[in-house]
Amino acid sequence: MEQILKAKAINKKFGDVYACNNLSIELYTGEVVGIVGESGSGKSTLLNCLSGSLVPDGGNITYLDRDNNWLDLLSLPEPRKRNLLRTEWAFVHQNPRDGLRMAVSAGGNIGERLMAIGYRNYSQIRAEATEWIEKVEIDAIRLDDKPSIFSGGMQQRLQIAKNLITKPRLIFMDEPTGGLDVSVQARLLDLIRSLVRELGLSVIIVTHDLAVARFMANRLIVMKNGKIVETGLTDQVLDDPQHSYTQLLVSSILKV
Amino acid sequence: MSNSEEDFNFAYLDEQTKRMIRRALIKAICIPGYQVPFASREMPMPYGWGTGGVQVTAACLQETDVLKVIDQGSDDTTNAVSIRKFFERVTGVKTTENTGKASVIQTRHRIPEQVLSEDQILVYQVPIPEPLRFLEPRETETRVMHALEEYGLMHVKLYEDISINGEISTAYAYPVKVNDRYIMDPSPTPKFDNPKMNFCSAIQLFGAGREQRIYAVPPYTKVISLDFEDYPFEASRAEKTCEICGATNTYLDEVVIDDKGTRMFSCSDSDYCNSQKS
Amino acid sequence: MLEVKNVAKSFNLKNLDKGKFSVIRDACFNVNSGECVALIGNSGCGKSTLMRMIYGNYVCAEGEIYIDKENILDLKAIEMSILRKQKMGYVSQFLRVLPRVSTIDLVMEPLLDQFESRARAKDIAETLLSRLNLSSQLWHLSPLTFSGGEQQRVNIAIGFSKDYKLLLLDEPTASLDRENKKIVMDMISEKKEKGSAILGIFHDKEVRDKVCDREIDVSNFSAS
Numbered sequence: 137m138e139q140i141l142k143a144k145a146i147n148k149k150f151g152d153v154y155a156c157n158n159l160s161i162e163l164y165t166g167e168v169v170g171i172v173g174e175s176g177s178g179k180s181t182l183l184n185c186l187s188g189s190l191v192p193d194g195g196n197i198t199y200l201d202r203d204n205n206w207l208d209l210l211s212l213p214e215p216r217k218r219n220l221l222r223t224e225w226a227f228v229h230q231n232p233r234d235g236l237r238m239a240v241s242a243g244g245n246i247g248e249r250l251m252a253i254g255y256r257n258y259s260q261i262r263a264e265a266t267e268w269i270e271k272v273e274i275d276a277i278r279l280d281d282k283p284s285i286f287s288g289g290m291q292q293r294l295q296i297a298k299n300l301i302t303k304p305r306l307i308f309m310d311e312p313t314g315g316l317d318v319s320v321q322a323r324l325l326d327l328i329r330s331l332v333r334e335l336g337l338s339v340i341i342v343t344h345d346l347a348v349a350r351f352m353a354n355r356l357i358v359m360k361n362g363k364i365v366e367t368g369l370t371d372q373v374l375d376d377p378q379h380s381y382t383q384l385l386v387s388s389i390l391k392v
Numbered sequence: 393m394s395n396s397e398e399d400f401n402f403a404y405l406d407e408q409t410k411r412m413i414r415r416a417l418i419k420a421i422c423i424p425g426y427q428v429p430f431a432s433r434e435m436p437m438p439y440g441w442g443t444g445g446v447q448v449t450a451a452c453l454q455e456t457d458v459l460k461v462i463d464q465g466s467d468d469t470t471n472a473v474s475i476r477k478f479f480e481r482v483t484g485v486k487t488t489e490n491t492g493k494a495s496v497i498q499t500r501h502r503i504p505e506q507v508l509s510e511d512q513i514l515v516y517q518v519p520i521p522e523p524l525r526f527l528e529p530r531e532t533e534t535r536v537m538h539a540l541e542e543y544g545l546m547h548v549k550l551y552e553d554i555s556i557n558g559e560i561s562t563a564y565a566y567p568v569k570v571n572d573r574y575i576m577d578p579s580p581t582p583k584f585d586n587p588k589m590n591f592c593s594a595i596q597l598f599g600a601g602r603e604q605r606i607y608a609v610p611p612y613t614k615v616i617s618l619d620f621e622d623y624p625f626e627a628s629r630a631e632k633t634c635e636i637c638g639a640t641n642t643y644l645d646e647v648v649i650d651d652k653g654t655r656m657f658s659c660s661d662s663d664y665c666n667s668q669k670s
Numbered sequence: 671m672l673e674v675k676n677v678a679k680s681f682n683l684k685n686l687d688k689g690k691f692s693v694i695r696d697a698c699f700n701v702n703s704g705e706c707v708a709l710i711g712n713s714g715c716g717k718s719t720l721m722r723m724i725y726g727n728y729v730c731a732e733g734e735i736y737i738d739k740e741n742i743l744d745l746k747a748i749e750m751s752i753l754r755k756q757k758m759g760y761v762s763q764f765l766r767v768l769p770r771v772s773t774i775d776l777v778m779e780p781l782l783d784q785f786e787s788r789a790r791a792k793d794i795a796e797t798l799l800s801r802l803n804l805s806s807q808l809w810h811l812s813p814l815t816f817s818g819g820e821q822q823r824v825n826i827a828i829g830f831s832k833d834y835k836l837l838l839l840d841e842p843t844a845s846l847d848r849e850n851k852k853i854v855m856d857m858i859s860e861k862k863e864k865g866s867a868i869l870g871i872f873h874d875k876e877v878r879d880k881v882c883d884r885e886i887d888v889s890n891f892s893a894s
């Protein structure tokens with residue numbers, strides 16, 4: 137099993153607030169790592185630093201690309217970084233509006249990444265978009281509808297299709313099931329899980345929902361005040377937590 | 393306050409401003425299709441009346457130039473007439489309606505039918521210079537997209553066209569790629585005119601007043617209309633014949649000719665139509 | 671196959687006064703391939719706790735636990751998760767699965783993780799569920815609404831879908847009727863014959879007598 141992403145000693149301060157305080161994490165190919173912790177603990181900040189949308193104050197992040205080169209992300213030229221984000225990476229936002237173009241049809245949204253990497257055959261783009269909208273269990277007759285008239289769960293599934301169509305290797309997810317009702321959420325999580333397995337994806341998923349973490353993640357990272365307080369196998373961290381904060385977190389919610 | 397002609401500097405703008413605009417023009421010619429910011433001045437006409445084109449024309453005109461102004465192909469619309477009058481007054485240059493005799497042509501919405509030559513300058517009035525704005529409203533983002541040649545989004549627009557209308561229905565301001573590099577909005581000319589931009593002998597200059605942008609296509613530059621392999625670009629026109637001059641290869645306007653609502657097709661380029669008639 | 675050496679376990683509930691207490695100390699035993707060993711002892715003596723430490727579900731801070739001669743306490747979390755997928759099945763007392771996922775998909779999942787083809791995984795899963803007398807009408811429903819006995823059989827099907835080298839069973843027959851209990855006992859015997867090492871907790875003496883080769887009394891390791 138090999139690593140795909142390594143981050144060492146990531147620091148990020150906002151004013152006097154340490155959103156990330158000397159964080160190190162590594163991600164292996166094909167695994168799902170969950171990041172949990174209370175609101176404001178720095179989960180999103182860490183994710184944004186890892187995915188290049190935020191520049192950390194200090195630290196080191198390296199990524200093993202498709203051609204087996206370790207890339208130093210913090211010194212990577214901007215064009216290459218954006219290229220990675222379009223091809224090898226994907227970012228699923230909590231709010232689908234941040235990840236979708238609401239004025240563009242579902243098909244246009246899904247096809248955008250293909251067009252961005254040079255697809256110039258309409259029928260082919262459309263065929264792949266159809267395949268993907270069905271994969272995320274949206275009826276293909278909705279392909280020409282605007283996402284603004286989709287339900288929250290459909291928008292979120294559309295966002296996933298849009299991100300996965302170019303077969304990325306690494307996916308960042310920030311509360312992907314945040315605003316969804318419980319049964320829609322379960323369906324979506326199952327979908328993500330089977331895609332992860334089918335495509336051999338590596339995933340970092342931020343959530344404050346321990347039930348989501350339990351079902352999605354192989355490993356768990358527990359954060360508090362910008363620090364990692366505990367990490368380990370997901371069921372071990374949740375069933376036999378060692379740190380007093382994790383124990384509090386686990387006992388203060390409904391049994392999952 | 394005196395109204396004498398001597399109170400104006402030649403071509404209305406002061407020499408400093410003209411120099412600033414010329415610098416922008418030179419930069420634009422050096423980077424075909426790239427939008428160069430410039431400090432647009434207040435002109436004695438409202439935005440939307442071609443203030444960008446007027447400033448570019450003013451910076452280009454010499455006393456020996458012959459100016460033609462067209463609006464939708466015609467020399468005698470209110471807009472064309474008032475701009476022509478303006479330049480007659482502030483420069484004293486000769487004006488003409490004859491495309492072949494003009495050295496500078498300011499246009500809104502058309503490229504003349506007559507093939508332009510090396511000693512001519514075509515100045516376009518541009519309302520919205522940014523072709524990506526339709527899908528990406530953030531200027532910071534579109535600038536990065538141009539810089540990094542991230543143009544997938546432009547095809548998303550064409551994709552949307554086909555998915556909604558079964559064909560690329562964009563008929564005006566049809567996006568082009570200039571010199572294999574920058575994607576450019578050719579201003580709201582009909583797509584019928586797009587092929588005329590490709591390897592055109594004349595200098596093509598674009599001015600957007602409100603948006604404060606200048607861009608250009610130097611002579612003999614590749615200008616390609618975007619499309620899909622299976623939905624290729626077509627320079628379409630109404631499949632009719634001009635009822636005045638009989639031309640079958642020109643861009644036609646459909647005009648109402650009497651109060652009974654009778655319609656007629658005729659060349660939108662009035663000078664060309666007149667020249668064919670005689 | 672499995673060797674437990676001087677294992678001790680205490681819980682330290684840090685948000686409670688005097689939250690630290692010991693459950694197990696000096697646990698030593700082993701389980702060989704092709705053998706089924708029962709953990710016995712009174713309720714609360716630490717049988718499940720011991721089993722969960724072997725599975726890596728509970729932290730083991732003292733002692734050594736060898737699986738295939740590898741001390742799992744030295745493994746990184748990622749390595750442990752791979753070891754689980756490859757070598758270790760665990761049937762817990764309670765079913766804990768993702769809501770809305772169908773029974774058949776749940777049983778297929780460990781097989782797909784091992785790169786079995788979908789068709790073959792489906793085949794194996796259906797055979798197992800039929801054998802456990804789970805009506806095919808239920809296969810496409812989530813087991814979360816099933817009866818206790820049905821849920822337990824789903825759990826067993828998940829744990830028995832592959833030939834793990836080590837199988838951990840925590841009360842797998844507790845809520846089963848005679849007929850189904852008999853089937854599960856047969857399944858355990860078959861796994862033994864195929865060479866699995868099995869560690870089980872069975873309250874039912876009949877089951878222990880039928881399938882277990884040895885018993886280990888966990889109260890001997892009791893810390894109190």
Ligand SMILES: Nc1ncnc2c1ncn2[C@@H]1O[C@H](COP(=O)(O)OP(=O)(O)OP(=O)(O)O)[C@@H](O)[C@H]1O
Pocket residue numbers: 150151153154155173174175176177178179180181182344
């Ligand atoms: N752009 C910013 N400017 C100033 N402070 C910020 C900024 N982004 C985050 N912070 C602060 O950094 C800390 C960590 O924020 P972050 O968004 O990473 O938390 P989080 O763990 O994702 O929380 P939540 O679960 O509520 O999303 C918070 O105190 C937050 O207020």
Ligand SMILES: Nc1ncnc2c1ncn2[C@@H]1O[C@H](COP(=O)(O)OP(=O)(O)OP(=O)(O)O)[C@@H](O)[C@H]1O
Pocket residue numbers: 375376681693711712713714715716717718719720
């Ligand atoms: N996660 C935990 N946190 C704190 N204490 C625990 C935890 N798990 C088990 N214990 C405690 O450890 C002791 C042993 O429990 P365990 O479940 O191992 O008993 P058991 O032998 O399996 O009993 P039974 O036969 O009733 O299932 C009990 O006192 C229990 O309360």
Ligand SMILES: [Mg+2]
Pocket residue numbers: 179180181310
């Ligand atoms: Mg957040």
Ligand SMILES: [Mg+2]
Pocket residue numbers: 717718719
């Ligand atoms: Mg027990």
Ligand SMILES: [Zn+2]
Pocket residue numbers: 634635636637638639658659664665666668
């Ligand atoms: Zn005509």
